[in-house]
């Protein structure tokens with residue numbers, strides 16, 4: 001096909017609406033979200049990706065069983081191909097689309113560091129990690145060069161989903177168009193090179209760097225990759241499996257290095273999704289000597305350990321006490337191979353499990369979101385009306401099942417969404433005040 005016709009199809013695609021998509025979250029019990037599972041699949045993420053919209057007042061959102069994510073963006077984590085037990089850094093992670101997909105692939109095993117430079121965005125990332133029931137993630141708020149001084153030759157995989165000119169999102173996010181100006185691609189490219197200078201040192205030899213953008217500009221895509229290959233000869237591009245209209249990268253848009261065709265381009269006129277670029281590189285060796293990195297160890301004193309252990313046992317929970325860290329009144333279950341956190345700006349340390357208040361333990365909201373009906377001492381399945389009451393912060397009076405006095409995991413479609421405490425025929429509400437809201441719409445799955 002000649003260039004003029006190709007370009008006509010490309011520009012025509014901008015007159016079409018972008019298509020909503022989402023991912024079902026296998027860290028949750030998704031067996032009862034039957035309608036969502038029947039929606040058309042995103043072909044490159046067929047296990048969990050679907051086309052359709054998830055509203056913020058739906059049961060899928062409130063339980064964390066689904067995450068809204070544009071279809072092409074779902075391809076990036078497929079290239080990361082995270083495995084349980086790996087040490088992975090998601091360097092520019094907010095709001096968390098790729099972090100939550102990577103964590104699901106890791107099945108909560110191993111270490112996932114999700115970093116975001118912007119504090120406000122890091123808080124949103126942290127909330128999304130919590131709602132998704134992720135337990136092996138450290139959410140940090142650092143500049144890439146800060147992190148690079150801490151983690152030398154450290155990670156098995158690093159995803160840099162780079163800040164970019166966002167041209168691939170123009171039809172989805174009209175604001176992205178407003179930022180664009182002449183010279184913007186070069187400004188973004190300069191920033192991408194700066195971030196990559198810090199990134200390369202953090203990957204262990206043999207590890208993989210996945211670089212992605214949501215822009216069409218070769219200055220930010222193939223040309224950044226050719227710059228990296230020239231300046232860091234220890235990196236080589238590796239093949240990406242491309243299906244369903246995903247195309248090769250374009251060597252002719254950079255320095256002609258043929259291996260650039262191993263990268264992937266997602267064009268909105270060729271696939272059912274927005275514009276994206278993804279490349280995978282392998283680091284063959286490192287010139288920097290391995291730094292010894294110390295691991296976090298439990299700081300629990302004997303007395304707290306005994307009391308916490310008794311509290312957890314009373315809730316039928318069994319957690320490894322050697323992985324519990326106390327920070328003031330709060331107790332966290334930190335991930336396997338967790339690095340020492342002194343000097344790190346950490347917004348979330350694995351899973352917050354409890355708070356000590358007036359000499360009594362309260363189970364943490366994050367804990368509820370990581371549990372389902374069968375792994376807590378007692379649970380209560382909320383009706384739609386009760387769910388509205390619960391997220392509004394109301395007491396649940398006259399519950400319809402028999403409960404024992406004490407903590408109750410409040411569930412919807414079997415997934416924990418918060419804690420209550422039962423006594424005197426009512427369930428007192430422990431849904432966090434900051435998250436309480438009035439749901440106006442009819443509750444539905446999506």
Ligand SMILES: C[S@@+](CC[C@H](N)C(=O)[O-])C[C@H]1O[C@@H](n2cnc3c(N)ncnc32)[C@H](O)[C@@H]1O
Nearest residue numbers: 092093094095096097098117118161162163195
């Ligand atoms: C494309 S977005 C990340 C999207 C995210 N990976 C996801 O899937 O939800 C790029 C991120 O890079 C961050 N960023 C901006 N400037 C940066 C810099 N100099 N270094 C590192 N990150 C930066 C932005 O705040 C933004 O959150």
